[in-house]
Each structure stands twice: as structure tokens, then as C-alpha cells.
Amino acid sequence: MRLDEVTAEIRPRSDWEAVDLGFAMVRRHFWRCLILWWMALGIPIAVLGWLLWDHPALYLALIWWFKPAGSRMVLFELSRRLFGEKPSWKSIWREVPRVWVRRLFFRFGFGRLSPWLPITLAVDDLEGLRGKHYKMRARQLSRRGDGAVTWIFLSADLATAWFAIGLIGLGAIMLPSGQDAPWTEAMQSWSSDEPFVIPLLVMRTVAFATILSMSLVDLFLTGAGFGIYVNNRTWIEGWDVELAFKRLGQRLGKVAAGAAVLFFFILPAISSARPQSMTVGNPPPAEVIREIKSNPDFEVHTITRKIPKEEPKKSSTRRSWLEDIFGSIPPEIIPLFLYSLLGLVICFLAWVIWRFRHAFIYRGGIASTSATVPSARVVMGMEVTPESLPDDIPAAVMALWQRGLRQEALGLLYRGAISKVMVLAHVEIQESDTEGDCLERVRHAGAVAHPDYFGSLTHTWMRMAYAGTAPADLEVGTLCSSWPFQALPERRRA
Amino acid sequence: MMVVEKLDTLQSVELAEGVEIRLRMAGPMVRAGAFMLDLLIRILALFVIGLCLGWAGVALGGRVISGIGLLVWFLMDWFYPVIFEAGAWGATPGKRMMGLRVIQANGSPITFGQAMVRNFMRFIDAMPIFTYGFGVASCLSSKRFQRLGDLAAGTVVVYDRLQAMPVIASPPPMAAIPLPVGLSADETRALIMFRDRSGLWSEGRRVEIADQIVSLSGVAGTAGVNRLMAMAHWVQERRSDAPVAKVEKWKGVETK
Secondary structure (H helix, E strand, O other), X not given: OOHHHOOEOOOOOOHHXXXXXXXXXXXXXXXXXXXXXXXXXXXXXXXXXXXXXXXXXXXXXXXXXXXXXXXXXXXXXXXXXXXXXXXXXXXXHHHHHHHHHOOHHHHOOHHHHOOOHHHHHHHHHHHOOOHHHHHHHHHHHOOOOHHHHHHHHHHHHHHHHHHHHHHHHHHHHHOOOOOOHHHHHHHHHOOOOOOOOOOHHHHHHXXXXXXXXXXXXXXXXXXXXXXXXXXXXXXXXXXXXXXXXXXXXXXXXXXXXOOOOOOOOOOOOOOOOOHHHHOOOOOOHHHHHHHHXXXXXXXXXXXXXXXXXXXXXXXXXXXXXXXXXXXXXXXXXXXXXXXXXXXXXXXHHHHHHHHOHHHOOOOOOOOOOOOOOOOOOEEOOEEOOXXXXXXXXXXXXXXXXXXXXHHHHHHHXXXXXXXXXXXXXXXXXXXXXXXXXXXXXXXXXXXXXXXXXXXXXXXXXXXHHXXXXXXXXXXXXXXXXXXXXXXXXXXXXX | OOXXXXXXXXXXXXXXXXXXXEEEEOOHHHHHHHHHHHHHHHHHHHHHHHHHHHHHHHHHOHHHHHHHHHHHHHHHHHHHHHHHHHOOOOOOHHHHHOOEEEEEOOOOEOOHHHHHHHHHOXXXXXXXXXXXXXXXXXXXXXXXXXXXXXXXXOEEEEEXXXXXXXXXXXXXXXXXXXXXXXXXXXXXXXXXXXXXXHHHOOHHHHHHHHHHHHHHHOOOHHHHHHHHHHHHHHHHHOOOOOOOOOOOOOOOOOOO
């Protein structure tokens, strides 16, 4: 299990891309994963099926509860495959009884209902952590990607039921005509008086279709959980950077001693799993934090104020007022009216959700991409920061021009103008903008950016830069003397 | 060791200009989310249109309105995705909210005809009995997550928006050290990433990663981490006013 033999591209991904990677992993090893899933759950399914032949609902519930055993086998295969290892059948057979009993009381007890199951199963099985270390590690790993993890958890059972319906439908299509007599009979005996007494045949069909669908859905969703797990570790442990560094180290011809053998799953290289390694000589961080927090500055003060309750006023006129309104409109419009009202209520709710959408959207610790774009420092290869420019641009330009440095002079004038419109008129110019884009943005900004002056300057500069046609001395003189971008008032020359 | 092609959800496409772009294929789960959003939008739209028609029905009479209603329903069902995907967005509103887009397998925007083929094939994809079982199975078994409609029309669904990488850098280094050897673009990127993401890693982990390239930094341990940070700082800033440090020659370093 060495990181440089990894068989999937390790790069930091978004959560959904990590889910997709998991799907792709399962697709690559689909048949083996499916066989392994059935190796873990085939025996319970067969034995319980025989014992509970007359209680299909209980049977289904038990198999569903025991599902993580199958997920564990899939995880076993995928994790070995990720590191270029093909598990032998012998090791697989040895794994089968272990997936039934490993952390039996937690995993098949309370922990079965944990929404973090797709991720924490990997912490259990692959890293072998228990107790306090397990808790810390699970919390650390679920800090990222929990939106996608919750969706995986929720959709697992939904998709299972959904595709079970699909399988039953498929069976109905494929059934040779005339062979559906027992089914029709069962459906007819299902009386509408007692809808909860489902005929055995129907219930058995549902149970087996659900188990079949469960095995397929669970394969892919376990893969998705593993994808997220790998992605989270890539983020918090920098796997991709380590791989790139390893390659660089090999290129430079000197592999660091002792770094060659790193067992990733067995020795998770994080501080939480072995806190003693990084605190040599220092007091443990928890103690330092407690010490700092005991300072009076960190004391939390609470003030409770009581606000007197207002007595609600009772209106006695309300009923008659409502009756007046409803009495005056024709009765067939009332439902329409109520539906409109319902529409308004839905609109209001939608507005409330939209208004407070930040509480629903999960960004995975990533700030919004639409945050303010920093203004450009370099435009068209020319530096435009105010610090890179002389205080008195026209004078500097004239000096350059008279020394015969025409290109430099006009270049300075042009980038000076760009810098000024960015600073004074707050025109947002991007690094990738062309001259035409800049002019367009300046025109858009209005009179404060002096678009006419900027337009003629752009024209002159483009002729100089691209056609090599120098303007007349007079024209440059005019451009300098009509320089409209004066600095802030206090810096204006007397 | 057997050489396996590294698994990824990217698809390289070479454009006519000789430029290679990489498309990020979107899988069935995120697309199912987009489908649910679209379903919700369509139901809401039908509700609103139904209300308007209901009010109009007071004036026009029931039969005309029910005819118009059925027509609207038909158009919404069959042409809602076609119109949006063939349009400038290249995505239905649901897909757009999930950051997805439909394009041709060669990277260009889809045509109206493709949008039509793609969405009329939904009828097949939705089988058996509207569970989308065939579509999901096809999506999961094809390399580019294509459902049957996608395969027929030669289209793919890709992620359209790049998520910004969080920069959680550790405190800036005091010095800038020039790189002792030339690095390729990928290697430089890795060095900068080391600095930008190091805030996410523990002290011990940073040392572990930095120890992979002792041959670049020259020292192991925390000192090596600091040297790498300083180099990354130098690469990122490229300050012209920084003193031209003498390039030390590291033992055992071969420059190609």
C-alpha cells in the first residue's frame, strides 16, 4: 500500500467529483465487488430466507440492518485495488467472518444509523482505529464533504426502494405472457379493506427485489463514500503534493532516506492518531489552550433582560369580516382563490429560503467563488500598480518623448491611464483584458473615467504599438497637457 | 508491477487549435440532484400556469382552457429540457444550479438537434416504469457517465464551474530563497500548493511531505519545511528588488 503505486489520479477534487471517482472505481472492479458483497451477505440471506420464509418483512429488515457487512467487503476490495494490490481469494475468505463481527455492537447497534457511515466505515476498517482515536479521526474526516456524505446516506435507502420498483417492473415486462396467474391471484386477494395485510407472494417478491437492488446500490454508494474518504485525506494530508514531491525527488536523483516505505492506512500520518510525536518537550496543546482560556479576558459575561409581555388584543369583528368577503364572491371561484393564496404562501416560503440560503448551502469549507476579484496588477504584460508609476505621469512622458524613447513614452502614458481609471474611477480591469476590453469597460464606467480621452489615447497607443506609427509631437503634447486624471485634492499641484 | 491506467473522471479533448482541454465528467448522483430540482421547477411552473389559466377560465369557459392546459403540459414535458439545453446556458435551470452543463463529447456546445435526440431518448432512459433504471445503469457503466440519450446524441454532462481552492497558508516566510534548479510547471505548482495548503496539515505531516525533496531543500525536518516555504514565496512573488542570492550548488543535484 504505497502512495506511488496508486491506481487512481490523486488530486484535490470537489465533493461531487470525489463521488464520481468512487463510482468509476466500482465500475472498474464491478464484478469482483459484486461477488465479494454476496460472499459476505449470501449466507445470511440464504439462511434467514429459509428461517423467515413466512415473515418477509422481518427478513428484509434484518438483511437491511446487516448491510454494512457487504459494504465492508466492497471497501476491502476497493482500498487494496487503489494501491495496486489484488487481494487473493484466500485473504478474501479470511476477511468474510471478520466483517460480520468487527465492532459488532457499535456498527450493528447504534452506529448503524449514523449518517457518517460511508466515511467512518473506512476509519474502522482501513485504519483500525478504536475508541478516542476513532472519534477524533472520524470528526476530522467528516469536516469536509459532509453535504455529499449526507446525500449518499439519504439516497442509499431511497435508491434501493426506487430501483426495487424498477426491478419488479422489469420482471413484469420480461414475464412470458400467461405466466402471471399466481401474481394476479395474489393481487386480487389483496383487499382494499385491509391494505396492510399484504399477500405473502407480493411481500416475498418485494423483499427479494429489494435485496437485489440493495446489493447494486450499496456497491456504488460504498464506492462513493470511499471516494470522498480518499478525497478528504488528499485535502487534509496533501497526498497529491506528496506524490508530486516524490516524483521531483526521484528526478533530482536523491530519494530521502526513510521516506520510501510509508504504510498509509496502517500509520495514518496525522497528529491526532499519535499526538505524542509532535509534542516532544512542549506541554500538550490542550493544556496550553486551557491555560490561555483561563485568562479573565476570555470570561463570558451574560446579561439577561426581561421584556414585559404585551396582552394580545382580541378582535370580535374578524368572523363577520371574513364572511362578508366570502359571501360576496361566486362559490366556484373560492377554490381558485384558495389556490392563489397557497401560491402566495409558497412564494413567501421560497423567498424566506432564498433569503437565508446561506444556512442550506454547503460549501465544503470553500469560500464563495464570487467573492471580490482583486484588481489586476498586470494588464497586457504591463505593470499598472500605482507604486510602479511616477507621481507626475505627463511630465515623465514628455521627458521620455523628447529623449526619443517614443514607444516607452506612450506605453507609460497608456498604462498610467489604466492605473488611474482603476484607482480613481474604480473601473474593474482584469489581467486578461485586451485594449478593446479596457476601452469598453471605461466607456461603461461613464464620465468619471474620461472615456473620450481614454479612447483617443488607446487609438494612438495601438497605432504605435502594433503598427509602429509614431504620432506627431503635437499630438503627444496635447495628450499630455489634457491629462484628465488629477490625483486626490491634497496632492494637486498649486 | 502491472501498469494500470490511472483512473480519473477527466476526459482529455484536443481542440482544433492543438490545445488540449480536460472535461470534468459529472456522475449520476449530482445529475439526479439536478433532475429533482428541474422536476420541482416544472411542478411549480405548471401550478402557476394552471392558476393563471383558472382565472382566465372564469372569462373564457372551461373547455378552451383545459385544451390549452393540456398543450402547455405537453410542451413542458417534452421541450423544457430541449429549449434550455440548446440555449446559451447549455443546461436546464436545475443543472445550472448544480453547476453542470451539457456539451458535445468533443467539447463544443450542443446543437438543437442533439438536445432533441438527447431528451426524447429520456423515454427509453426512464424505463422500467419511470425509475430511470436504464439511464442510471448506462450512466454507471459507460466511461464518460453517459446515459442512453447521451450515447445516442454524442453528448456528455460536465461540471461547468471550477471550485476555488481554499488557501489556508501558514504564516508567510521571512525570506525568499531562489530555486536552486529549474522546475517544470507541474513541479512549481506542487511547490506553491505545498505553501497554500500547508495550513490544513499538522506540523508533523508538513515535515513528512517536505522530506520527500530533501534534494531540493537541502535540509530535512522543520528547517526543510521553512526553506521550501521560502522558495515558494520566491516563486510566487518573483520580487525584482530581492537581492540576487548566490545560487548554491547542492551536492548530488543533477541539472538536466
